[in-house]
Amino acid sequence: MRALIVLAHPEKQSFNAHLAEKARQAWLERGHQAVIIDLYEENFDPREGSWHYQARKDFGKFDPMQEQRHHWQLNQLPTEIERHVQLLFQADALIIQFPFWWFSAPAILKGWMDRVFVYGGLYKSAMRHANGAMQGKRALLASTAGSSMQACAPNGRDGDMRLMLWPIMYALHYVGFDVLEPHLIHGVRGGLAADEALQQQDQLIQRVLEYQKKLACWQDWPLVRFNQDEDFTEEQVLRQGAPVYSPFVRHTDWT
Ligand SMILES: Cc1cc2nc3c(=O)[nH]c(=O)nc-3n(C[C@H](O)[C@H](O)[C@H](O)COP(=O)(O)O)c2cc1C
Known part of the structure; x- marks a missing residue:
């Protein structure tokens, strides 16, 4: 099996970078392959824009979806996008490691x-959800928050962190991934004084061990459930009686 670990943190000595490396080691120890894409280290440009595309279909007006599909068809994606897309296709598992910001x-x-989930290549209307390009692969969001587990709970002060990650999880599902329940580590506070930082470090060592243990049981990890296409009418409305898995997609009083 091959894991692709995408890291989104500006500091190599951060806890998030540490978690990405520990995940890589956990995969290697099990005889698998693992690659890290460090977005900041690669100086990845997160801005989708006309300057990335050399063989424009329309030089008069930049239509991101049109140019993504056109450059996919021409096999002329921007170099870094081509590389990341290839790594995605080669991977069986995707882990996205990031701090909650x-x-x-x-x-x-x-x-x-925005840039790597290329329209026409990773998704189109006939190729999404269960028919998505990434079908058969599993994806995990691994994130850390400064706030406590209680504050990030559904009844907590900051609101339900898992739910706030739903749009990202749904995007992964949209391109065909089976999405695993996110791995959330709370109470990872920055800006601590030396003694507090040391105390936190002890707790975080435990959190890393727990994470590695869970990674060793990758196949048993629970999946996030989404509605299936047949749960919706032709107008894309949730059918009466269809199951509800998220407050983002729910029955309303007037249906
Ligand atoms: C720009 C920014 C925004 C943040 N927003 C949140 C937030 O919305 N909720 C939260 O719990 N923590 C928030 N934090 C705290 C980070 O989640 C925390 O510092 C991080 O998870 C620690 O991991 P690290 O040591 O790898 O940076 C924020 C931190 C930064 C820098």
Whole structure:
């Protein structure tokens, strides 16, 4: 098996970088292959834009979806996108490692999805969800938050962290991945004084061991459930009686 680990953190000595490396080692120890894409180290440009495309279909107006599909068909994707797409196709497992920033992922990760999930190549209307290009592969979000587990719970002060990650998980499902329940580590606080930092370090060593143990049981990891295409009408509305897996897609009083 091959794992692709995408890291979105600007500091090589960060806890997130450490987790990415520990995940890589865990895969190698099990006789698998693992590659890390360090987005900051690669100076990845998260901005989708016309300057990335050399063989434009339309030089008058930049239409991102049109140019993505056109350059996919021409086999002329931007070099870094071509490499990342190839790594995705070669991988059986995708792990995305990032700190929780402003109740979401760092912008560089959002931009990675905007550019690497190429329209016409990784998805199109006839190729998404169960028919997505990434079908048969598993994806995991591994994220750390400064706030406590209680504060990030559904009834916590900051709101439900897992739910805030739903749009990213749904995007992964959209391109065909089986999405695993996210691995969240809470209470990873920055800006601590020396003695507090030391105390936190002890706790984080435990969190790393737990994470590695869970990675060793990759096949048993629970999956996030999404509605299937047949749960929706032709107008893309949830059918009466269809199951609800997320407050993002739910029955409303007037249906
Ligand atoms: C720009 C920024 C935004 C942040 N937003 C949040 C947040 O919304 N919720 C939270 O719990 N922690 C937040 N934090 C704290 C980080 O999640 C925390 O510092 C990080 O998970 C620690 O991991 P690291 O040591 O690898 O950086 C934020 C930190 C930064 C720098």
